[in-house]
Amino acid sequence: MSKVKNWQLGREMDYPYDESRPKRQWAIVFDLNKCIACQTCTLACKTTWTSGKGQEYMLWNNVETKPYGGFPLAWDLRILEKLGRQEWDKKGIYAGKTIFEAAEPNERVLHYAPVDEDWMYPNVGEDDCANNQEAEGYTRSLPHDRWFFYLPRTCAHCTYPACLAACPRKAIYKREEDGIVLIDQSRCKGYGECVRACPYKKSMYNPHTRTSEKCVGCYPAVEQGIQPQCVVNCIGKIRVMGFINPPWKAREDNPVDYLVHKKGLALPYYPQLGLEPNIYYIPPIHAPTDYLRQMFGPAVEGTVERYRALQKDPVAQGLMVLMGSTDRIMHRFSVDKGTARGFDEAGAELVNVPVTEPIVERAAFDTALNSVRNNTP
Amino acid sequence: MHTFYPCVVAVLLSQPAALLPTELNVVAVRGSVADANPEASYWKSAQPLVVTMTAQPMTTPRPATTTTPNVTVQGVHDGTWLALRLTWTDPEPSYAGKLGEFSDAVAVQFPIKAGPPPPIWMGAKESPVHIYHWRAQYQRDRLEGKPGMRDLYPHMTVDMYPMEYADPGHLGQFAESDRDRFSPGRVAGNPQSYSKTGVDEIYAEGFSTSSVQEGHGSVGDGCHQAKTWTVVLVRRMNAEGGSVITPGQKAWMGVAVWQGGQGEVGSRKCVTMAWQALNVAPAVAP
Numbered sequence A: 001m002s003k004v005k006n007w008q009l010g011r012e013m014d015y016p017y018d019e020s021r022p023k024r025q026w027a028i029v030f031d032l033n034k035c036i037a038c039q040t041c042t043l044a045c046k047t048t049w050t051s052g053k054g055q056e057y058m059l060w061n062n063v064e065t066k067p068y069g070g071f072p073l074a075w076d077l078r079i080l081e082k083l084g085r086q087e088w089d090k091k092g093i094y095a096g097k098t099i100f101e102a103a104e105p106n107e108r109v110l111h112y113a114p115v116d117e118d119w120m121y122p123n124v125g126e127d128d129c130a131n132n133q134e135a136e137g138y139t140r141s142l143p144h145d146r147w148f149f150y151l152p153r154t155c156a157h158c159t160y161p162a163c164l165a166a167c168p169r170k171a172i173y174k175r176e177e178d179g180i181v182l183i184d185q186s187r188c189k190g191y192g193e194c195v196r197a198c199p200y201k202k203s204m205y206n207p208h209t210r211t212s213e214k215c216v217g218c219y220p221a222v223e224q225g226i227q228p229q230c231v232v233n234c235i236g237k238i239r240v241m242g243f244i245n246p247p248w249k250a251r252e253d254n255p256v257d258y259l260v261h262k263k264g265l266a267l268p269y270y271p272q273l274g275l276e277p278n279i280y281y282i283p284p285i286h287a288p289t290d291y292l293r294q295m296f297g298p299a300v301e302g303t304v305e306r307y308r309a310l311q312k313d314p315v316a317q318g319l320m321v322l323m324g325s326t327d328r329i330m331h332r333f334s335v336d337k338g339t340a341r342g343f344d345e346a347g348a349e350l351v352n353v354p355v356t357e358p359i360v361e362r363a364a365f366d367t368a369l370n371s372v373r374n375n376t377p
Numbered sequence B: 001m002h003t004f005y006p007c008v009v010a011v012l013l014s015q016p017a018a019l020l021p022t023e024l025n026v027v028a029v030r031g032s033v034a035d036a037n038p039e040a041s042y043w044k045s046a047q048p049l050v051v052t053m054t055a056q057p058m059t060t061p062r063p064a065t066t067t068t069p070n071v072t073v074q075g076v077h078d079g080t081w082l083a084l085r086l087t088w089t090d091p092e093p094s095y096a097g098k099l100g101e102f103s104d105a106v107a108v109q110f111p112i113k114a115g116p117p118p119p120i121w122m123g124a125k126e127s128p129v130h131i132y133h134w135r136a137q138y139q140r141d142r143l144e145g146k147p148g149m150r151d152l153y154p155h156m157t158v159d160m161y162p163m164e165y166a167d168p169g170h171l172g173q174f175a176e177s178d179r180d181r182f183s184p185g186r187v188a189g190n191p192q193s194y195s196k197t198g199v200d201e202i203y204a205e206g207f208s209t210s211s212v213q214e215g216h217g218s219v220g221d222g223c224h225q226a227k228t229w230t231v232v233l234v235r236r237m238n239a240e241g242g243s244v245i246t247p248g249q250k251a252w253m254g255v256a257v258w259q260g261g262q263g264e265v266g267s268r269k270c271v272t273m274a275w276q277a278l279n280v281a282p283a284v285a286p
Helices: A040-049 A075-083 A162-166 A193-197 A255-262 A289-296 A300-308 A314-322 B009-013 B041-045 B136-144 B176-182
Strands: A002-006 A011-015 A025-031 A062-066 A149-153 A172-174 A181-183 A203-206 A211-214 A239-244 A279-282 A332-336 A339-343 A349-354 B024-028 B049-052 B070-077 B081-089 B105-111 B129-135 B199-204 B219-225 B228-236 B250-258 B276-280
Touching: A025 A255, A040 A062, A162 A172, A162 A181, A162 A193, A181 A211, A193 A203, A193 A211, A239 A255, A255 A279, A255 A314, A255 A332, A289 A300, A314 A332, A314 A339, A314 A349, B041 B070, B070 B250, B070 B276, B081 B105, B105 B228, B129 B136, B129 B219, B129 B228, B136 B219
Parallel strands: A025 A279, B024 B070, B024 B276
Antiparallel strands: A002 A011, A025 A239, A062 A149, A172 A181, A203 A211, A332 A339, A339 A349, B049 B070, B070 B081, B081 B228, B105 B129, B105 B250, B129 B199, B219 B228, B250 B276
């Protein structure tokens, strides 16, 4: 085991290989307050990548309903149960064990092995609400006491991938140019070690090719400066893909750095597992704090507060409206005089959008037509 | 063809330790041994050797317990081909298929370079080994064809697969190779993703380095009966570019066994902890 730096834990941790950060790191930020689980991302991914034999139930991108949904079944509960209760200290440093540190002596990572049946219910728990609506009616408090939210998930192209660590054939590699983690389809022998090891369960077994497969981060698009299919097809414009720097190299004008490091609006999920995952979530502000804390760590309360105050921050607001406004990868953004602009790697402008659209208020009664106005077309 | 050949493990283990052989005498026989026949009469002339196995201890992941404590080995050769008959106890046959199903398997390895054998752990850098890997799954491929998705999941509902239409209309029929573009392992040319004939030939320079080769025509045949696998592996003695076994000279061999039903796959296996010496008899005139 090597000692590597995991900034999401605020400490060093054990990992089977040395720290080797890519030149830049693929990352997606999701605003969970906006996701409506339309599954357009899921289908965009499915039709692009996994329509072949052996991929029938393979969803590299999925959207599940929390708290009861999970694909594969209860993936989060099962790895958390296996890890047992762990603590963050008062300074926000993780005091517990990661899945690498908690590995049994014969194993590389702490894991559980999903079985076929676990992958048979991609949309289990959809829209199932926590707590009993019948007894006391609908939600009347904030955070909501009856609640659910949607969690869209792709591979997190982790800085410390458990799949890569667990593969005894070294068939999994992390690309130096963009940090995308790939399974070498010519070397994989389908041992399924990655399927067991990935705590997010984003390595999947294909019984037709007898190899394991996973989200490829849409690398052919990324290589051309285009965001992945799940991002560009998101009708809710809840996602933005870019490149994240570690906090000590963060750039304020980098969209992902801004949301994660500068503004502290987006957090990794289950960082305590130790993989330094690179999908980041703006937490759903109306879900109970306890639930959010176990999923996003102790920083989540501040994140929710900052999101609530967004309307007083034109720069953050500008970046939020840039999300989903261009198919290209934004390397830099700016907000000036009510206009938000995104730029490509060479500095050319990709898009500009008004931070707020003009609002027109119409009287409820149209005197010229002597008619009541309503919103029904 | 797949009838159980009585194994002699119990008889051997009942003998005093001093009488147990420590080297495998590979007997030279007249006629060909290339047909991988577990019931051929020449096996009667080959003295069995019981080889001790241990749960692979060197690299993770590894099995917690030794599932295969020993393997009984016999060896014969005809000057061109060397045949090994390996027998071990396994309560049930296992064939890979769906997620989490793994195949029973056996592998034998030989040093590629002459001189002292390399580290037993699949060789080392610049000290490669030549591995012959038989899997029950590969044998099933050969006998019954590679199972398709309909074989694995008979009740699965699928509207259609790309380029495989019940009514192709003006598109016409597509070839399997056209459809391979939707199967990453196949389009990448991974041997794992195609139907196998029985035995993989593999070169390795230590753990994590194994790579499947074109091979030298090795064959294998196994049968499971009375909770025992009996597998015959036949390899070319002069495997050009690989390991070479010369009649009349000593050779070295290592053995690995996987019990798929116990979740053994990859580095989760039982292995011999030291190289096993083979006394290869001089060839006899045909």
